[in-house]
Structures are given as C-alpha cells and as structure tokens.
Amino acid sequence: MSRSTPPARVRVVQDAPLRPTGDFVLYWMIATRRTTSNFALDRAVEHAAALKKPIVVLEPLRAGYRWRSDRIDTTLVAGMSDNARRFAGEPVAYYPYVEPEAGAGQGLLAALAERACVVITDDFPCIFLPRMVRAAGEQLSVRLEAVDSNGIVPMRSTPDAFPTAYSFRRYLHRNLSPYLGEAPYARQRVAGVAPRIELPPAVVKRWPLASLESVPPRGATAAQQTLVDFLARLDRYGDDRNSPENDATSGLSSALHFGHISPHEIFHELADQEDWTPDDLADTVKGNRAGWWGMSESAEGFLDQLITWRELGYNMCVHRPDDYDRYESLPSWAQVTLEAHAGDEREFVYTLEQFDTAQTHDPIWNAAQTQLRREGRIHNYLRMLWGKKILEWTASPRDALAVMIELNNKYALDGRNPNSYSGIFWCLGRYDRAWGPERPIFGKIRYMSSDNTRRKYKLKSYLEAYSS
Ligand SMILES: Cc1cc2nc3c(=O)[nH]c(=O)nc-3n(C[C@H](O)[C@H](O)[C@H](O)COP(=O)(O)OP(=O)(O)OC[C@H]3O[C@@H](n4cnc5c(N)ncnc54)[C@H](O)[C@@H]3O)c2cc1C
Structure with missing residues (x-):
C-alpha cells in the first residue's frame, strides 16, 4: 500500500504545474544522500508512479564551496559509491556528478530539468543550500519542490524559534507523537515507476558521471x-x-x-x-x-x-534564516553580559593560526583541537570546553565566534550543520540561562574550566593519544 508524503514536509519553490510531457521525474539529491528513509525520494516516486514516468537521481558534489576539504569530499564520494550500488538493479537512473573545478557543473541541473516533469530536492536549512535552491527555483521553469527529511518533526510545522531546549521539549511532548507514525519508507521502494531510462547522452557527454568503480562504498x-x-x-x-x-x-x-x-x-x-x-x-x-x-x-x-x-x-x-549564524542572534541577556565584560583583561589571547595549530598553553585544549584536525571530531564534553576556552582566549566574543565557526566547519565532519551553530552559540549563551557568580570575560555566561574537567574525568590516555 502506498502512502503520500506528508504535506508539511513539502515546500513548493517553483510553483509551475507538473509537466506530463516530460521524460522523467528528477530528484536533485543535495542533502538527504541515501536511498531509503528519504521523504524526497518517496515524493519523487509518488510523482513518477502517478505520471508513469521513470526517475533520474542527480547527486552532485560541488567544488569550491566554503570549508571544502578532502575529508568531506572523500566521505561524500564514498556515500555516492554506496548509493550507486543500492540503486543498481532498480528502475532509477542514478547520476553521480563530481565537479572537477568550481563552476564546471553549471548548467547540468537546468539541462536535466528541461526534460523533467517535476524536480524534487532536499530542504536543508543551513549554509549555502537554501540560497542554491532558491536560485534554482528562480531559474527553472519546471515545478520545483523541496522536501524535508531532516527530523522526526517536520521543521516548518513548528510555530517559531524556541529559546531553550526545555521549551522545545515541552512543545515536543505535546506535538511529537503523531509524527512518529509518519516515517518515510524504510526499504528501498520505487514501485509503480516506469522502467529505467538511459541518461541523455549529450548531457552525460558534457558532464561525465563520476567514476566510482574503485571507491569503496561507505x-x-x-x-x-x-x-x-x-x-x-x-x-x-x-x-x-x-x-x-x-x-x-x-x-x-x-x-x-x-x-x-x-x-x-x-x-x-x-x-x-x-x-x-x-x-x-x-x-x-x-x-x-x-x-x-x-x-x-x-x-x-x-x-x-x-x-x-x-x-x-x-x-x-x-x-531565523538571516541571522542563525550571527552574533546578534544571541539572547539579549547574553549580549549584555558579554558587552559588560568585553574590556576585561585577557591573560591569554591567541590568533586563529595558533588555535588552528593547537598552540595554546593548555594540554587538554590542544588535545581536543588535535583530535578535531586529525579525525574531524571532538568528544561532546570536550567540545563544550573547547568553545568556552576560545571565548576566554580571544580579544572579543565576536572574535571567539568567528574562530569557533571557522575551525568547527573547516575540520569537523559533522560541521556546516544546524547543530554546528547550536553548539557554538551555546558556548556564548544561546539556549542557556544566566549563571553566577559573575566572572571576568564570561560575565553571566556559563563557565567551564580545564581543571574541573581533569578532576571529573580520566584523561590520561586521551592526552597521550592526541598530544600535538
Ligand atoms: C562548540 C560545539 C560545536 C558543535 N558542533 C557540532 C557540529 O558541527 N555538528 C553537530 O552535529 N553537532 C555539533 N555539536 C553538538 C555535539 O557535540 C555533537 O552533536 C555530538 O558530540 C556528536 O556526537 P555523537 O553523534 O556521538 O552524539 P550522541 O551523544 O550519540 O547524540 C546523538 C545525536 O544527537 C545529536 N546531538 C547530540 N548532542 C547534541 C547537541 N549538544 N546539540 C545538538 N545535537 C546534538 C547529534 O545529531 C548526535 O549525532 C557541537 C557542540 C559544541 C559544544
């Protein structure tokens, strides 16, 4: 039995009518990079089955985006290899595309969309993706829908930005349970769509498919x-x-x-x-x-x-699409207290370069930063300490914010995500309350110390593993 994609998950970006004379339904996979449990793919299948058309899935990897790194690219390409394997044998023409240099992929989406009945994409609310989808909607003449597979609760069904985890939790306790039964298809399911088509040769010639044969699927x-x-x-x-x-x-x-x-x-x-x-x-x-x-x-x-x-x-x-990543989005109590302590003397002030290369006086901080550079992750508790110390050791809270965003998004595999901004801004007071006693630099912002961390947790082997 088929069920339709919950309307709260579908956002119409280009409100053109469906084009039944098109050759296929195009899924432009830009964030929900998987073949199952994916509302956007379900939506594409729904359209394709109703129109009796085949599906093309375009999964691109751009070059030249901010904070691009080999680590991120390797992860994404290994994911494409896995998707290629999973789509093989299905009535889906999978089109993995890795842009060789910035700008080379320009025109690919439009060339496919020209022949599509409708384009479906992922609705991801952070970094450059919302801008990119908006621009596509302005350029394409075909219908474009962005589908939200991000969370259990459709993100646009919430009434407003919640100021604390507590208030959001209360909201969830009241509103979450109906959504638990509204899951996307957990098994690959492309029932009812027309047989797979060949990708348009002229398009493939100009924008060759990524060669994934030698990439281990992950x-x-x-x-x-x-x-x-x-x-x-x-x-x-x-x-x-x-x-x-x-x-x-x-x-x-x-x-x-x-x-x-x-x-x-x-x-x-x-x-x-x-x-x-x-x-x-x-x-x-x-x-x-x-x-x-x-x-x-x-x-x-x-x-x-x-x-x-x-x-x-x-x-x-x-x-808050316009300011979720800006200092001014901090709660006013946090801005007031940080401002009141902006002129406090700092015992240590490090440059971005010193932070980046783990050259502070604090072995715990340096170990956390070394883990981040080496493995693209930091344990959550140390990640909080990592951020709090950057606040303490920069000339101003705005500098601290810039350093945290740069290093987190440059090195963390989970960076460039809404939770990158939650975690970083939490260090500066977002989602938190005022704490006493009022301290230098931090004011009423929650304070954390390396000494305390050392007292609370065993760190010997961690420090040995990540000594820089
Ligand atoms: C300064 C700072 C920067 C951070 N940057 C990021 C980031 O770039 N990307 C990111 O996903 N998380 C970030 N976090 C939140 C948190 O550190 C990570 O989500 C968590 O450490 C991931 O490890 P895990 O998957 O083993 O978590 P688990 O404890 O297993 O949690 C399960 C999942 O819940 C979510 N989660 C867990 N803790 C948090 C949290 N505090 N806030 C929001 N979601 C959470 C994550 O999706 C995580 O995978 C940051 C926190 C801080 C203090």
Whole structure:
C-alpha cells in the first residue's frame, strides 16, 4: 500500500504545474544522500508512479564551496559509491556528478530539468543550500519542490524559534507523537515507476558521471553499521556519555549531517530494541528530560539529544534564516553580559593560526583541537570546553565566534550543520540561562574550566593519544 508524503514536509519553490510531457521525474539529491528513509525520494516516486514516468537521481558534489576539504569530499564520494550500488538493479537512473573545478557543473541541473516533469530536492536549512535552491527555483521553469527529511518533526510545522531546549521539549511532548507514525519508507521502494531510462547522452557527454568503480562504498552502509554497534552498547550511554575516554556516544552526527542515515531509522531501531510502543508514552507533559518516552534511562538520554537538541538546531535555522549564524542572534541577556565584560583583561589571547595549530598553553585544549584536525571530531564534553576556552582566549566574543565557526566547519565532519551553530552559540549563551557568580570575560555566561574537567574525568590516555 502506498502512502503520500506528508504535506508539511513539502515546500513548493517553483510553483509551475507538473509537466506530463516530460521524460522523467528528477530528484536533485543535495542533502538527504541515501536511498531509503528519504521523504524526497518517496515524493519523487509518488510523482513518477502517478505520471508513469521513470526517475533520474542527480547527486552532485560541488567544488569550491566554503570549508571544502578532502575529508568531506572523500566521505561524500564514498556515500555516492554506496548509493550507486543500492540503486543498481532498480528502475532509477542514478547520476553521480563530481565537479572537477568550481563552476564546471553549471548548467547540468537546468539541462536535466528541461526534460523533467517535476524536480524534487532536499530542504536543508543551513549554509549555502537554501540560497542554491532558491536560485534554482528562480531559474527553472519546471515545478520545483523541496522536501524535508531532516527530523522526526517536520521543521516548518513548528510555530517559531524556541529559546531553550526545555521549551522545545515541552512543545515536543505535546506535538511529537503523531509524527512518529509518519516515517518515510524504510526499504528501498520505487514501485509503480516506469522502467529505467538511459541518461541523455549529450548531457552525460558534457558532464561525465563520476567514476566510482574503485571507491569503496561507505555512506549509508557504514552509518547503519555504526548504529548497530551503538545499539549494542546503548546501556552505557546514560552513565558514560560525558566521559571522553569511554566510547559511549553513537558517533552518528556526521552520518546524520551527510544524510547517510535518517533519524527515523535510528528512532525505530532503538524503539524495537527497547520493545517500545506508543502506549508507553507518559500522559503528562512536564518538559522533563527523562520519563516521557517510557524507555530505559540510556535510551531516553539518547533521544533527548537525537530529537530535542538536534531538531532544536533545525528549528532555529528554519525560523531565523538571516541571522542563525550571527552574533546578534544571541539572547539579549547574553549580549549584555558579554558587552559588560568585553574590556576585561585577557591573560591569554591567541590568533586563529595558533588555535588552528593547537598552540595554546593548555594540554587538554590542544588535545581536543588535535583530535578535531586529525579525525574531524571532538568528544561532546570536550567540545563544550573547547568553545568556552576560545571565548576566554580571544580579544572579543565576536572574535571567539568567528574562530569557533571557522575551525568547527573547516575540520569537523559533522560541521556546516544546524547543530554546528547550536553548539557554538551555546558556548556564548544561546539556549542557556544566566549563571553566577559573575566572572571576568564570561560575565553571566556559563563557565567551564580545564581543571574541573581533569578532576571529573580520566584523561590520561586521551592526552597521550592526541598530544600535538
Ligand atoms: C562548540 C560545539 C560545536 C558543535 N558542533 C557540532 C557540529 O558541527 N555538528 C553537530 O552535529 N553537532 C555539533 N555539536 C553538538 C555535539 O557535540 C555533537 O552533536 C555530538 O558530540 C556528536 O556526537 P555523537 O553523534 O556521538 O552524539 P550522541 O551523544 O550519540 O547524540 C546523538 C545525536 O544527537 C545529536 N546531538 C547530540 N548532542 C547534541 C547537541 N549538544 N546539540 C545538538 N545535537 C546534538 C547529534 O545529531 C548526535 O549525532 C557541537 C557542540 C559544541 C559544544
């Protein structure tokens, strides 16, 4: 039985009528880079089945975007290789395209769209993607729909940007449960579409398909294995998630960022493991972190990160597209207190270059930065400390913000995501409250110290592993 894509997930970018004389339905895959649990692909299938047309999936990788790195490109290309394998044998003409130099891919989307009945793309609310989709909508004459596969709750169904995790959690407790039953298809499903077509030869000649034969497929397959491994150690999450030396968290943030895994898939696998049914949900709404789901403590702690905190970031980007990444978006209490302490004397002030190359006086900070450069990740607890210290060791909070954004987005595999901005701005007071005692530089912003971290957690092997 087929079901239709929830309307709250579909945003019409170019409101042209469907073109039934077109040759195919085009899915321009730019964020939800997977073949299952993908509302945009489901939407493309829906159109193709109704129009009795085949599907073309164009998955491009641009060159020359800000913060591009070999690490990101390698991850994306390995994901394409996985998608190519998964689409093989399906009635889908998969078109992976890796732009050899900036600008070379210009015209490819338009050349395919010219022959399409409708173009479907992903609705991702952050970095250059919203601009790129808007520009495509202005240029194309065919209907263009952007589909939201980002979270359990359709991001545009929320009424406004929530100021705290607590207020968002309360909202979720009231509104989330109907969405749990509205998942995208978990298995590859292209039923009812016309047989696969050859990609237009003139287009392929000008914009050759990426050659993926020698690229080991990772992407969705690797992400699913990461999920399986995490679920096997889920019971450690509750106690150990903050400890840098215990590998207790899921490690799924980059797979989520690249769209290699879906939050629905993660949620449903977890719920199955917990033998959970919607009847287990608590009746009362208190906005508490634990006790609402009716699952184990570890599972509830994890879902609070995966759903409350993760979707809070998307909520901010979608409702404040013009300033989610700007200093002025900080709550006013935070701006006032940071301003009041802007002139405080700083014992250490480092340049971007010194931060980048892990040349501070603090071995814990340097180890975290070394891990970030080397592996593209930092453990969450140390990531908070990492950001707080940048605030302490830069000439102004605006400089701190710029350094955090630059290093996080340049090196972190999960960077350039709504949660990059949640985490970075959290260090400066977003989603937080005023804390006492008032301190130099920080004012009423929550303070963190390396000494405290050292007292709380074992760090010996971490420091050895990441000494620069
Ligand atoms: C300064 C700073 C920068 C950050 N930059 C990023 C970033 O670029 N990209 C990113 O995805 N997260 C970022 N975070 C949030 C958090 O550190 C990571 O999401 C988390 O460490 C990822 O590890 P995990 O997948 O093992 O998390 P788990 O604990 O297993 O959590 C599961 C999922 O929940 C989400 N999540 C977990 N913690 C948070 C959080 N605090 N805020 C929002 N979502 C969360 C992530 O999608 C994560 O994969 C940042 C935090 C800070 C303090």
